[in-house]
Amino acid sequence: xxGYGAGSFLLDSSVCDSRMAETTMDQLFVGVTxxxxxxxxxxxxxxxxxxxxxxxxxxLVKAVQAIKSxxxxxxxxxxxxxxxxxxKLIRSLVNMDINVPCMKVENVRExxxxxxxxxxxxxxLTDFGSSEYSHLYRNDSRIVGPQVVxxxxxxxxxxxxxxxxxxxxxxxxxxxxxxxxxxxxxVVNLVSLVHHMGGTIRKDFSAKVTYVVARLTxxxxxxLAVCMGTPILTPxxxxxxxxxxxxxxxxxxxxxxxSKFKVPxxxxxxxxFHGFPEEDKKNMEERTGLHGGHFLEVGDxxxxxxxxxxxxxxxxxxxxxxxxxxxxxxxxWGSIQMDGRAGESMYLYEKxxxxxxxxxxxxxxxxxxxxxxxxxxLRDALAQLTRExxxxxxxxxxxxxxxxxxxxxxxxxxxxxxxxxxVPGEHSRPLKSSGGPLxxxxxxxxxxxxxxxxxxxxDILTTILQLFKLPLEKxxxxxxxxxxxxxxxxxxxxxxxxxxxxxxxxxxxxxxxIDWSEENSVGNIxxxxxxxxxxxxxxxxxxxxxxxQTIVRCERLKPRFHAFLKINQAKPxxxxxxxxxxxxxxxxxxxxxxxxxxDIKKHTAEDNPDKVTLERAVESLKEVMTHINEDKRKTEGxxxxxxxxxxxxxxxxxxxxxxxxxxxxVDTVALGGKPCDRGDYVxxxxxxxxxxxxxxxxxxxxxxxxxxxxxxxxAPLKHVTLLPLSQIKRVLDLRETEGCQNAFALLVHLPTxxxxxxxxxxxxxxxxxxxxxxxxxxxxxxxxICRADADVLIRCANxxxxxxxxxxxxxxxxxxxxxxxxxxxxVTRAFSFTKxxxxxxxxxxxxxxxxxxxxxxxxxxxxxxxxxxxxxxxFEKKYLSYSRSTSHLL
Numbered sequence: 001x002x003g004y005g006a007g008s009f010l011l012d013s014s015v016c017d018s019r020m021a022e023t024t025m026d027q028l029f030v031g032v033t034x035x036x037x038x039x040x041x042x043x044x045x046x047x048x049x050x051x052x053x054x055x056x057x058x059x060l061v062k063a064v065q066a067i068k069s070x071x072x073x074x075x076x077x078x079x080x081x082x083x084x085x086x087x088k089l090i091r092s093l094v095n096m097d098i099n100v101p102c103m104k105v106e107n108v109r110e111x112x113x114x115x116x117x118x119x120x121x122x123x124x125l126t127d128f129g130s131s132e133y134s135h136l137y138r139n140d141s142r143i144v145g146p147q148v149v150x151x152x153x154x155x156x157x158x159x160x161x162x163x164x165x166x167x168x169x170x171x172x173x174x175x176x177x178x179x180x181x182x183x184x185x186x187v188v189n190l191v192s193l194v195h196h197m198g199g200t201i202r203k204d205f206s207a208k209v210t211y212v213v214a215r216l217t218x219x220x221x222x223x224l225a226v227c228m229g230t231p232i233l234t235p236x237x238x239x240x241x242x243x244x245x246x247x248x249x250x251x252x253x254x255x256x257x258x259s260k261f262k263v264p265x266x267x268x269x270x271x272x273f274h275g276f277p278e279e280d281k282k283n284m285e286e287r288t289g290l291h292g293g294h295f296l297e298v299g300d301x302x303x304x305x306x307x308x309x310x311x312x313x314x315x316x317x318x319x320x321x322x323x324x325x326x327x328x329x330x331x332x333w334g335s336i337q338m339d340g341r342a343g344e345s346m347y348l349y350e351k352x353x354x355x356x357x358x359x360x361x362x363x364x365x366x367x368x369x370x371x372x373x374x375x376x377x378l379r380d381a382l383a384q385l386t387r388e389x390x391x392x393x394x395x396x397x398x399x400x401x402x403x404x405x406x407x408x409x410x411x412x413x414x415x416x417x418x419x420x421x422x423v424p425g426e427h428s429r430p431l432k433s434s435g436g437p438l439x440x441x442x443x444x445x446x447x448x449x450x451x452x453x454x455x456x457x458x459d460i461l462t463t464i465l466q467l468f469k470l471p472l473e474k475x476x477x478x479x480x481x482x483x484x485x486x487x488x489x490x491x492x493x494x495x496x497x498x499x500x501x502x503x504x505x506x507x508x509x510x511x512x513x514i515d516w517s518e519e520n521s522v523g524n525i526x527x528x529x530x531x532x533x534x535x536x537x538x539x540x541x542x543x544x545x546x547x548x549q550t551i552v553r554c555e556r557l558k559p560r561f562h563a564f565l566k567i568n569q570a571k572p573x574x575x576x577x578x579x580x581x582x583x584x585x586x587x588x589x590x591x592x593x594x595x596x597x598x599d600i601k602k603h604t605a606e607d608n609p610d611k612v613t614l615e616r617a618v619e620s621l622k623e624v625m626t627h628i629n630e631d632k633r634k635t636e637g638x639x640x641x642x643x644x645x646x647x648x649x650x651x652x653x654x655x656x657x658x659x660x661x662x663x664x665x666v667d668t669v670a671l672g673g674k675p676c677d678r679g680d681y682v683x684x685x686x687x688x689x690x691x692x693x694x695x696x697x698x699x700x701x702x703x704x705x706x707x708x709x710x711x712x713x714x715a716p717l718k719h720v721t722l723l724p725l726s727q728i729k730r731v732l733d734l735r736e737t738e739g740c741q742n743a744f745a746l747l748v749h750l751p752t753x754x755x756x757x758x759x760x761x762x763x764x765x766x767x768x769x770x771x772x773x774x775x776x777x778x779x780x781x782x783x784x785i786c787r788a789d790a791d792v793l794i795r796c797a798n799x800x801x802x803x804x805x806x807x808x809x810x811x812x813x814x815x816x817x818x819x820x821x822x823x824x825x826x827v828t829r830a831f832s833f834t835k836x837x838x839x840x841x842x843x844x845x846x847x848x849x850x851x852x853x854x855x856x857x858x859x860x861x862x863x864x865x866x867x868x869x870x871x872x873x874x875f876e877k878k879y880l881s882y883s884r885s886t887s888h889l890l
Contacts, residue, residue, distance in 0.1 A: 055104030063153035171199030180216030226340035237261035264292025275309035336563035457786035523613030575789030591659035649715035
């Protein structure tokens with residue numbers, strides 16, 4: 001092409017690309033007109049030539065006639081000749097009118113040879129694989145396809161300039177980068193197709209790259225693209241876009257289109273899984289296939305990755321010597337969440353030198369004690385378990401003197417070991433114990449328990465917010481938002497408001513326990529925040545079912561959310577609980593506080609002002625629970641409780657509560673002296689917040705009659721004790737030995753007792769149900785004390801060290817010995833010689849009157865037991881009223 005003076009000249013089409021305007025310094029002209037260059041650029045003769053089939057396409061001819069201008073590249077040089085310092089070179093585009101009508105040619109060779117070089121000519125071809133295209137391409141002619149013409153005509157735009165043949169605008173403004181290709185011919189072909197569709201290619205990955213085309217899921221470009229959230233697509237994306245090159249208005253950048261060609265995170269990966277439960281392993285294998293990978297059994301030489309459950313694996317299997325990535329499960333779920341293969345170096349599994357799991361197995365491996373040391377050994381073993389139960393230490397008893405220094409890490413530091421999931425620094429301040437009681441009263445013990453559960457509850461709310469809610473709301477997530485804002489709001493509801501209220505309650509309880517006295521008011525703290533509780537809780541509890549349904553639906557339909565949950569639920573802060581299981585804690589918290597407040601009130605003196613305040617606090621919480629929809633009451637669970645009431649004679653009336661539900665029941669045999677005699681058949685009813693212990697009734701009890709005159713047999717079980725789950729400090733899984741089969745024990749601390757008690761039982765079911773029962777029990781205990789990590793409550797113990805044995809439980813001699821002991825105890829209770837002073841008994845016998853002055857019957861058998869008549873009658877009345885309404889049950 002000819003030049004037009006020293007001030008400006010037209011460029012050959014191979015000099016620059018219209019999509020990439022270049023400049024020196026900071027001056028840039030793009031889309032200028034001839035007037036913008038001081039008139040130094042004369043009007044150029046422009047024309048459009050339709051070659052072959054393009055000239056016979058009436059729609060295409062009409063579109064070309066509608067286009068009035070085209071882009072022409074231009075360079076302007078400012079300054080004197082010789083390119084002195086300060087001169088600027090500007091490359092830009094000028095829109096020039098098309099004055100010559102479109103031309104149609106069949107023989108492009110003859111036409112191109114006689115072409116006037118003063119014309120800016122654009123050739124329109126329908127086939128970029130024809131000989132005409134090859135000829136024009138070798139001559140650096142400007143070539144476009146029919147889709148470009150139709151696109152410009154539809155939008156009233158000028159014909160675009162491109163330094164390369166442009167068939168369509170399918171990839172206009174897209175910048176691509178290639179990685180993982182081994183065949184150069186394949187890359188050359190793909191690059192040509194991208195250029196034909198208006199895209200650009202960059203050799204190195206940068207922030208300007210909009211898409212990465214990859215064959216493999218490793219390499220520096222792939223890693224950078226994953227980190228920056230740049231879509232990584234397969235070569236099929238380019239091929240399929242080329243097939244649709246004639247569609248006007250179609251763009252290869254449409255998310256609906258390119259999302260079908262994403263490189264799956266496990267492409268070219270062969271995974272094996274070690275240490276996972278069978279159900280979890282099957283789920284991971286299915287998702288491996290869904291995300292482009294394959295799976296084989298552990299040890300197969302074709303495996304590229306071994307995914308390990310790091311929380312349970314102690315030893316690795318024998319592995320092949322070839323290079324194998326051994327990664328934690330977070331790598332697997334993280335790759336799915338990011339929708340790209342995560343870097344293995346961040347998730348490599350390292351075998352611990354001394355696993356914590358091995359420590360638990362050897363805590364109680366004591367030798368069988370000699371007979372004269374049994375009590376001392378048992379006391380030492382319980383003391384060891386007692387020290388382990390101090391998971392969350394509290395303000396202890398006041399030190400009696402300064403002569404005994406406090407050891408490091410003692411209970412005087414309330415937070416020497418922060419709770420999992422707690423905010424850093426939240427428990428780092430040591431509490432002074434100067435206000436602690438000289439002797440731990442029952443009121444102080446239960447108040448301490450209230451604080452303990454409150455602190456654990458706040459930690460769980462912190463885990464929900466920091467581990468789940470905040471990351472989901474974070475901007476700039478790799479791969480885009482995991483959930484919509486409406487879904488996040490539905491799942492978490494008013495959790496932040498609940499957290500704020502309970503954080504303040506916890507702080508006030510902490511201050512109260514630091515400077516403890518029996519006159520301190522616990523009830524005032526609850527009354528102080530009753531309005532905040534009434535505002536925050538109903539909204540969350542009423543929509544809790546919707547929250548659970550949203551979690552289930554999103555986890556099923558959104559693989560990234562499923563992976564997000566798997567990553568976080570495997571962390572220690574969650575205690576291997578799901579998000580739905582953590583979110584149920586607010587539903588259970590208010591009833592749990594009511595029970596603890598009632599317990600504190602029971603151990604509060606009548607003249608203590610806090611007695612009345614506690615009653616008001618309980619009523620305020622009941623009002624909050626009343627505001628919660630009646631639909632949330634579980635009628636079936638209430639009926640199950642009434643069944644227990646009828647089955648257990650002497651069952652406490654406070655077992656009836658609207659928030660309580662029956663979880664499980666097991667039949668056992670007592671192995672110790674508490675709470676039942678050794679050999680007693682005991683049934684354990686596990687509720688969501690307490691454990692009802694009842695023994696099988698002895699034979700010989702007659703038929704009873706209800707107030708309605710209906711005869712019914714005696715209750716088959718006799719109430720022993722109703723044990724709050726918060727008083728269970730450890731669930732002991734007793735090892736299977738020749739002298740101990742299918743047994744377990746509970747380490748219990750009652751508020752009225754200084755020492756811990758051991759309740760031991762033998763399950764009558766199979767051993768397979770023992771593990772499930774202990775897991776269920778520990779989970780309910782953890783829920784009650786607001787802990788996430790239920791597994792730490794279970795400990796394996798040596799039965800010999802605890803003096804627990806199942807030998808000779810069914811022998812004739814053993815049964816006879818137990819029968820004699822029970823008969824002796826019955827006689828003692830009947831005459832009550834041990835409960836009355838001798839003089840009172842003698843006076844009563846001589847006067848024929850009872851010790852309290854009332855007329856006495858001669859036969860003891862004439863006395864009726866109020867526990868057999870009055871209580872069942874009371875429960876029958878409650879049951880009849882229950883059928884009409886359950887709103888009174890709180």
